[in-house]
Amino acid sequence: MKVLLTGASGFLGSHIAKALASKPDIAVVASLRGAVSVPNVQIVRVADVSAMTDWSDALYGTHLVIHTAARAHVIKDNGVDPLAEYRRVNVDGTLNLARQAAEAGVSRFLFVSSIGVNGNINSTPFTEDDEPNPCGLYAQSKWEAEQGLWEVQRQTGIEVVIIRPPLVYGPNAPGNFGSLVKRVAQGVPLPLGAIYNSRSLVAVDNLVDLIINCIDHPAAANQVFLAGDGQDLSTTELLQGVAKAMDKPSRLFRVPSSWLIFGATFFGKRIVAQKLLGSLQVDISKARNLLGWKPPISVEEGLRRCFESRER
Structure with a gap:
């Protein structure tokens, strides 16, 4: 092919x-x-x-x-x-x-x-x-x-x-994930220690696996699929997971999300705040049921792979 x-x-x-x-x-x-x-x-x-x-x-x-x-x-x-x-x-x-x-x-x-x-x-x-x-x-x-x-x-x-796909993460990922990784690596204290949202992510290896499944699967023809890891995280949990994978302290302190939204809105950054503080979940059951697909790696493994080259 x-x-x-x-x-x-x-x-x-x-x-x-x-x-x-x-x-x-x-x-x-x-x-x-x-x-x-x-x-x-x-x-x-x-x-x-x-x-x-x-x-x-x-x-x-x-x-x-x-x-x-x-x-x-x-x-x-x-x-x-x-x-x-x-x-x-x-x-x-x-x-x-x-x-x-x-x-x-x-x-x-x-x-x-x-x-x-x-x-x-x-x-x-x-x-x-x-x-x-x-x-x-x-x-x-x-x-x-x-x-x-x-x-x-x-x-x-x-x-x-x-x-x-929602936010895609992996080694040297650009965009919002890359920005979060940079902040954690720098040890910047972040007021995100009390965020109780739920966000779906997708490890690049999981997304690639879904794409490859769709190459010639007969049931994929003329369909739309949402991608994801099948395990949602809060922003706080994501930052803690990134810090753990990097073997760094997360340096999070607790500020109510309502205060953060108010401040972000005041400075014209409401959309940025929504991405950090709001929930965005995806249901991947269609890919599971129609294609027999399941994400091959967990969130923890996906985060570990983001930084495994640094360990060598």
């Missing part, structure tokens, strides 16, 4: 590339922007992902596309309309690739979306059947891409699989 993997130099993409390259029955073609090389993987240089990108060489003979390439951040003060830039890459670029894939005879298109399509806070776990409530421009662009993919599927018959 020949698989085209986009975004192979990114955090998630690099882990997928490594996992696929170890499988003798899969030939991997990876699209990259830079000069990075991946062992046992054929590289295709792609300068940009947009409606104008020509994927014909990469798609020749391809059976499956795993699309992880995306625009995750747009600087708002550089004169560019942020939503337009997200759409240029995440919507137009995705749909252009999907249409070309269908024309090239690709049988399945696997799209890594975001739990942000469901929303950014909840009181009961999200499921795949919930009404989407995209939070933020990035999530909005992912939702628009999802809708466009279903239209491509109806028009062409190509199978579509969509996976919406």
